[in-house]
Amino acid sequence: MKKILLFLLLAVTFTACGPQIYTAASFKEVKAKHQTLAIVPFDVLIESRKLPKGVTPDMMKQQQKDYGYGLQGDVYGFFLREMSKNKYTVNFQDVNKTNALLSEAGITYENMNTVSRDEICQILGVDAIISGKATMSQPMSDGAAIAVGLLVGAWGPTNSVNTSITIHEGEKGDLLWKYDYTASGSIGSSRKSLSNALMRNSSKKFPYKKS
Template structure:
């Protein structure tokens, strides 16, 4: 009984004992019409209640942006490898084209939160978009941190990173699929390990995967 109670407490503390998955009932009817999907820069938030000496809010904002584009590239690379093996029913737009179209339209990284997925799909000329969020309590200690003047280990690795990956279809911009995942421990110590963990787990339930 005590073991069960302890397990329940741990689950509540972590908010989830496993990934949370949502899929719209209508997705099955529309996903077969999807041919090209774009991967968006991830929305990264670094929760920084107290900044280390010499670290400014601007540095944190720059790091969030760097990680956002970095995770986008990592996710696209993962899909590209799987796509080359014939595992998916869709193709993925090159992220360099995606980002170039966004820039041409005057949409910055910070502006993406204000844009509807329907507008984004039309702008990019795709049938759906993959996007995601990552929220961490401390900056990760990798090369990107060094680039903005943060010392490796200044805050240490993140204890946990709350991540999600979503799919919105283009006609109405509706949410079709969502996968929530909590990466913890050493998984959150670098951007690459975080992305690999997220993709390794979410890919098992990825709706565009051939059956």
């Protein structure tokens, strides 16, 4: 069957709950040692009560995976643009190198959450890693809404996305920083809308910004 391209949406103008931010007490101490961070693919979950005819669980899993790698690339691109403005105290590993090293170590999108963060940092040769999660929900009595979303990217006004970005340090794998963000909207858009909204908001509190 021809591959179905997934274009999930957020509103162009978002409505969002206030972000929740966690910063470890030890962050200032370890921050000074950090030079390079890596960004791993996002963990994506598309919630639905029922899949429509023609959409299989395997197809949904593949779309979640594609979306996770897409968000990884979007976030990396955002950081590169900000780095060109000399805004950060750290550098970011190229995501192609990150994914190649993970593949060589036998770490896949499907098993990544079973590997400790400190082990991933060691494999990648970085001081800390940035990871993220996106849970997309579309309440529905049948599969019609998700079928439309999968095929043409037109999701309804009840669509919502809970996202988070986390930073784990490399020596012990401890959580250093976490930013949670919830957005919802009704105007059709692309994955870029999600990544742009998330980064536009989280970057204001990103802990490696130069003072």
